[in-house]
Amino acid sequence: MGEVIVITSGKGGVGKTTTTANIGTGLAASGLKVVLVDTDIGLRNLDVVLGLENRIVYDIVDVTHGNCRLKQALIKDKRFEGLHLLPAAQTKDKTSVTPDQIRELCAQLKKEFDYVIIDCPAGIEQGFKNAIAGAEKAIVVTTPEVSAVRDADRIIGLLEAAELHNPKLIVNRLRPLMVKRGDMMSIDDIIDILAIDLLGVVPEDEMIVITTNKGEPAVLDNNSRAGQAYRNVARRITGEDVPLMDLEAETGLMYKLKKLIGFK
Amino acid sequence: MLDFLLRVFGKDNSSSKNVAKERLRLVLVHDRADMSPQLIEDLKEDLIKVISNYMEIDENALEVNLDSSNNTVALVANIPVLRMKRTSNRKEKIG
Ligand SMILES: Nc1ncnc2c1ncn2[C@@H]1O[C@H](COP(=O)(O)OP(=O)(O)O)[C@@H](O)[C@H]1O
Ligand SMILES: [Mg+2]
Numbered sequence: 001m002g003e004v005i006v007i008t009s010g011k012g013g014v015g016k017t018t019t020t021a022n023i024g025t026g027l028a029a030s031g032l033k034v035v036l037v038d039t040d041i042g043l044r045n046l047d048v049v050l051g052l053e054n055r056i057v058y059d060i061v062d063v064t065h066g067n068c069r070l071k072q073a074l075i076k077d078k079r080f081e082g083l084h085l086l087p088a089a090q091t092k093d094k095t096s097v098t099p100d101q102i103r104e105l106c107a108q109l110k111k112e113f114d115y116v117i118i119d120c121p122a123g124i125e126q127g128f129k130n131a132i133a134g135a136e137k138a139i140v141v142t143t144p145e146v147s148a149v150r151d152a153d154r155i156i157g158l159l160e161a162a163e164l165h166n167p168k169l170i171v172n173r174l175r176p177l178m179v180k181r182g183d184m185m186s187i188d189d190i191i192d193i194l195a196i197d198l199l200g201v202v203p204e205d206e207m208i209v210i211t212t213n214k215g216e217p218a219v220l221d222n223n224s225r226a227g228q229a230y231r232n233v234a235r236r237i238t239g240e241d242v243p244l245m246d247l248e249a250e251t252g253l254m255y256k257l258k259k260l261i262g263f264k
Numbered sequence: 265m266l267d268f269l270l271r272v273f274g275k276d277n278s279s280s281k282n283v284a285k286e287r288l289r290l291v292l293v294h295d296r297a298d299m300s301p302q303l304i305e306d307l308k309e310d311l312i313k314v315i316s317n318y319m320e321i322d323e324n325a326l327e328v329n330l331d332s333s334n335n336t337v338a339l340v341a342n343i344p345v346l347r348m349k350r351t352s353n354r355k356e357k358i359g
Contacts, residue, residue, distance in 0.1 A: 146284050146291070153292055161300065182279030189285055193292065 002033075002110035005117050005237070006135035008159075010151030012122030014143045015172035018208060020119040021049040022219040022227070023139075026234030028083035029220065032114040035074065037105075038088035039131040040121035041097060047087050051215020052077065061089035064101040070108060079220070084113070095126060099133035106134025115237075124158060132159065138167040139199060144174055144185040153194055168199035170233065175204045176247040200233035202226050203247050297330040297337045304328060311341065317354045320347040 007020045017040075024036040037060065038046040047053040058073035063086070070086075077083035086109075089096070109116045120131035132138065138159050142152040152169070159167050171190055178184035187201055205226035211218040218227035219234070225247070232242045299307075308328050315321055322344040331340045 146288050149288055150291055150295065154295060157296070179281070182281045185281050185284055189281070193285070193288055 002113045002115055003137060004106045004110055004135045005115065005137045005139060006120055006132050006164075007117065007139050007141060008120035008128065008131060008155055009141040009148070010122065010124060010155040011142075011148045014148050015141050015170075015202070016122075017045045017049055017119050018212065019139070019141050019170060019172065019202075019230070019233075020046060020117055022217045022230035023234050023237065024083060024115070024117050025050070025077075025080065025217040026219040026231050027115055027237065028077065028080040030234070030238070031082065032238070033082040033112070034115045034117065035084040035086060035109050035113045037086045037109070037116060037118045039097075039102065039118055039127060041088045041092060041127065042090065043121065044088040044090045046085060046119050047075075048215060049212055050077065050085060050217065052085055052087075053215075056087050059087045059089040059092075060105075061092045061096050063105065064097050070105070079216075082114075097130055099129050102130045103134040124154065128155075128158070132162055132164060135164060138164045139170055140167050140194075140196070141170045141172055142190065142194075143172050144179070144190060149185070149190055149193060156194060156196060167196055169194060169196050170200045170202060171198070172202045173204045174201055174247065198244075199236055200229055201244060201247065202229040202233075293337050294332050297332050299330060311343070315343060317352050318349055319345050320349070322346055 007016050007023070009016050017038075020036055024034045028034045036046060036050070038044060039060065040046075041061065044059075047056060052075050055075045058068040060073070062068045063070050063073045074084045074086055077085070086105075106116055106118075116134075118131050118135060121127035140152050140155055140159075142148045156167055159165075169191070171187055174187070175184055179186045187198065191198055203225045205218065205224055207218050207221055207224035208226050211221055211224065211227075217230075218224040219230040221227045225245075228245060232245060235242045308326060311328065312321065312323055312326065325342075325344045327342040329340050331338045
């Protein structure tokens with residue numbers, strides 16, 4: 001029996017979809033069976049981040065409304081045998097799916113897959129309630145900014161109220177140099193405020209934009225720092241004890257020099 | 265220049281990170297002040313237990329609220345007292 005994990009944040013644009021795609025691909029790359037479920041109805045995104053947008057026939061609403069069988073709506077990834085996507089509906093109303101339907105859907109999916117990872121929409125309304133309905137674990141994504149951390153705090157309260165205990169935190173888009181000069185909250189600052197366990201720290205990385213442009217998650221790129229961070233997160237999810245990577249060392253002057261002269 | 269030195273030695277409380285932390289702290293006190301009804305009920309129950317050691321109160325008229333205004337949040341309790349006790353029951357209760 002697999003595990004259902006929801007990736008949520010409250011605030012939009014902090015990296016939920018990026019995180020879902022990268023964690024899912026990372027897990028599938030190590031041979032696990034993974035299905036990614038896009039619950040952002042009306043704002044379908046996960047398909048393009050994964051480069052699977054041309055293969056969609058049916059979507060999550062087709063499944064819950066019985067227009068097709070669940071198997072028919074699952075899109076196979078082009079790189080990994082074990083990776084599948086259940087896309088969000090793009091044109092339908094978001095009230096067309098209920099928490100009960102998602103709960104039932106997750107129950108079915110986890111019979112087939114090792115991990116069912118749910119990409120949650122922004123906000124705390126119906127879309128959020130749908131996304132968390134079938135989940136057993138939650139990952140909260142935030143960035144080191146006041147508004148994102150505040151929304152994460154709210155989400156943590158709502159998860160607790162929904163009996164989704166012990167959510168784990170991913171801090172995305174961290175800029176070590178800004179932290180160093182006191183212009184960005186550090187990991188410790190954020191943990192101190194939110195008081196939940198840290199699952200990973202993903203640095204700000206241009207490679208996210210570049211890989212997303214191509215529809216190939218950064219987790220597959222060995223030169224991407226964010227990709228490395230996501231590989232670590234995927235390993236932690238499977239229970240491995242992986243230390244946080246040293247973000248500072250490699251953004252410093254020496255690293256830049258080394259990179260310039262081609263040592264790195 | 266002084267500003268720069270302070271920053272280098274990490275003594276500058278006005279660095280934007282510290283401003284962010286302080287603003288977050290305040291905003292979260294307000295956000296979290298939106299306590300769940302269950303939590304308020306639990307708090308009331310505990311308050312009644314403690315206060316009953318010293319005075320007889322009208323439990324049904326007891327009101328507890330978190331009042332947030334300006335930059336502070338205050339716990340405001342309105343507890344009608346029916347009778348004062350001469351000595352506290354505290355020791356008996358603990359024992
Ligand atoms: N670590 C990162 N470094 C650089 N850009 C990032 C990073 N994480 C996310 N982004 C960019 O931020 C934007 C929002 O990310 P997305 O995953 O769509 O957020 P959400 O799903 O929470 O709305 C995207 O354009 C994405 O490429
Ligand atoms: Mg998204």
